[in-house]
Amino acid sequence: MISVAIVDDNQINRKTIKDKLSPYEDINLVFEATNGEEFFEKLKFLKKGNFPQVVLMDIEMPVLDGIAAISSGSIKYPEIKYIVLTIYADDDKIFEAIKAGASGYLLKEDRAVNIVEAISNVVEFDGIPMSPAIARRAMDLLKEAPKPAASLQNLAVDHQLSDREMEILKEVVKGYNHHEIAEKLFISPNTVRTHVNNIYKKLHLNSRSQIMNLAYKNKWI
Template sequence: MDRKIRIGLAEDKVVNRNAFISKVNQMNNCELVLNAHNGRDCLDQLKGLPESRKPDVIFMDIEMPYMDGIETVAYARQLYPSMHFIILTVFDDDDKVFDAIKAGAEGYLLKHESAAVLEDAINNVLTYGGAPMSPAIARKTLQLLHHADRPTVTQPLQQSSDLPSDMSEREMEVLQMMVNGLDAKSIATKIDLSVHTVRKHIANIYDKLHINSKAQAISLAHRQGWFKG
């Protein structure tokens, strides 16, 4: 991208908005073009911005007055299908992860994440079509799936042979670590590869499993019983 990445924020608490602005100011290639107090304000500001100044990525709080983040994402996705949305949350909001993803959010990060993590998430979404998710949220997502889909009778676990036959051992290894809650950087460190190479593996995994997000990978692995024995 031969220009700065345009970032938006919808957050009702001043202290959180100021903290986010400070993080954006630490990013080399990003600029804040939208700073909204709630979902309704976000939609109003989007309406007033010319196409050349609309955000590439909007970070969205969940709990806001007038219109919450989940409702705002669902509505904005219809109006601006090429725009990307990442939820910023506190851990207490983690039970809403499925609603947010269903609404069209492409990532789910904790508010305390550093500027470097946020910038990596932005690049991940824009460059690779990835779905950044804080490791703690990914683990909780798997736990919620496990409890929500617990079978009433004992069922045999499916084996790795149910994975696509063209998936390499390295891709299966990366997938397992994703399911365990690791992000691309953590995976790269663990298996001594570059982050770029890990993201290539993740893109191949998504393609072979016919999915497009980490949340879908976790859900699919859970339903199929992969990596459980």
């Protein structure tokens, strides 16, 4: 039995995906969420052993989109696999999803059997399943010059970080502690601590090491 979660802001899309999965007795739907923010909130109420093994993640969603959710989720919950399930087949979305840590990239038009096989593939073989059209585009991307990693500014927009939070995050990424950041920005260490806690909350991370892992992953340092 493979446990699965669906994250999509469109109720009709969620129902369509559920209908595709329902005939398969080895697939257990743990929960649904309407965006990345709600996905992380629902995880908080589950014990680690009850986490979904695979999350079918849409890309374009309000509050917190799929790329941002996968980027943070792959750091905080590395045991969970993320398969993008979307209508988008353009280069930028494919590249961003792979960089964020997606284990697969499928189109919503794919047949139920293909989606179920992809879910089994990432769990049993740690594979990277893709729709044929996506696989062709991914191969083309590999032949092209590498694109720059997601920037800190993109992160700020995706997670709605304030200018001050962004300023402090840059110093955290550089390795400075609370007191050093306070001296540099002429604010109190308690103020820095408050901003850092807000950053953790918005990025859905809970430690400096996870922030640094995200920074290394996106080549900010």
